[in-house]
Amino acid sequence: MRFTHFFAACLAGLFHLVTANAVAADNYPSRPVTVQVAFSAGGATDRQFRVLAGLAAKHLGQNIIVENKPGAAGTLAASTLALSGRPDGYTLAQAPVGVFRVPHMQKVNWDPVRDFSYIIGMSGYVLGVAVRADSPFKTWEDVVRHARANPGSVSYASTGIGGTLHLAMTDIEKQTGVRFNHIPYKGAADSSRALLAGEVMLQADAVSGFAGLANAGKTRILMVWEPTRYAGLPDVPTARELGLNIVYQSPFGLVGPKGMPAEIVSKIHDAFKKALEDPEHVQLLGQIHQTLWYRSPADYAAYAKSAFLEERKLMEQAGLISKD
Incomplete structure (x- = not known):
């Protein structure tokens, strides 16, 4: 009998949690959203995120606040989010490629594959x-x-x-x-x-x-180091044209803490996808010499898994794997 009451209480608690999450997703966003940028204010990436924030806010229906959080080889913003962020969609972070590399170089208490909700791949540095x-x-x-x-x-x-x-x-x-x-x-x-x-x-x-x-x-x-000639520098050859079998790009995207409701991820993704494709942002990409690198949540999560493995190979080749 006691077990029956306990089981019923667990089901009631679970139902309450699911219902609360559904209501939160339906009402999202009810207040401003903060996006933490991995680099200092005044740079090209900061400029880009401020433009994107303004454009995405129009579609999200709330202000988007850009907060600069440089440090830890560009991983401070994302790693802080992984360790202490709430999966409610109100605090997000830029995830540069370093988040897949740093865990191979030093001991960290976060995992780039498991500890993030991948929202949207955005652009990359040439x-x-x-x-x-x-x-x-x-x-x-x-x-x-x-x-x-x-x-x-x-x-x-x-x-x-x-x-x-x-x-x-x-x-x-x-x-x-x-x-x-x-x-x-x-x-x-x-x-x-x-x-x-x-x-x-x-x-x-x-x-x-x-x-x-x-x-x-x-x-x-x-x-x-692009796969093909960069449109912004049409006279500059690629490494491949010079006989080198390399393509090195440095893409980044937007992530949240693990466990974000799919409905909230979808709302943020849709707002930022429209912002990425906005002519104002497309023009800015040319000015700051970046290329569009759009990835859906599923594609971005798949990329994270492959990038984490690929970065380990590169670290081994360079002799930079942590011994810890």
Whole structure:
């Protein structure tokens, strides 16, 4: 008899929980939504999210507040959400590709596959290599030729050890048989300054980091790591065209804590998809040198699983797997 009462109480509790979640989903959003951006205010990504927030808010029916939360190699916003976020749809975060990489480099208490609700894939950074305008390296072939004749003499700047830029250059070293001198900097601004000051010979970065300098005649872009030529730089060859079997992109999207109701995920997805496709945002992508990388919730979740495995392979290749 006691068991019967206990079982009935459990069913009643479960029914109440399901009903409460359904009501919350029906009423969502009833207050402003906060989106935490993984990078500092004033940069291209911050600018993009503020435009998207304004556009998506029109379709969501509530204001969307952009909050900058840089740190932990771009994973602070997402990891904080994974550890302490409520799955009610009112706090979301940008998830750069680093969320699939950092857990292989150091011990973390969150899992990028299990601890997020994947909402929408958004866009990606176009990456490549540039030299100073007065560099003797006119083409990528010039770089490789010099590096082979003078091992370790060609230095390059990136924005950090274990980042996509570092991994791509490590892959290039493996494929070409040359050895570069990697000098990491804190960010794109420092990396560009180092190139212009002659501290390094190459700069591996997002195109948005050196396109302005290239337009001003101060740098020259030797290649991009896209699968096909980037429309914003039609005269710049891809790595594949130069004989390298690589494509390196750095996409990101929007996530929430695990366990978000599907109805809420769908509402957020639909609002941001319309924002992504809005002409104002499409025009901005060209200005900040990004490409559209739309993924549905299901496709984004599937990508997360494959990206997590692929990042481990890249970490192993670079010798950066954590021993913990």
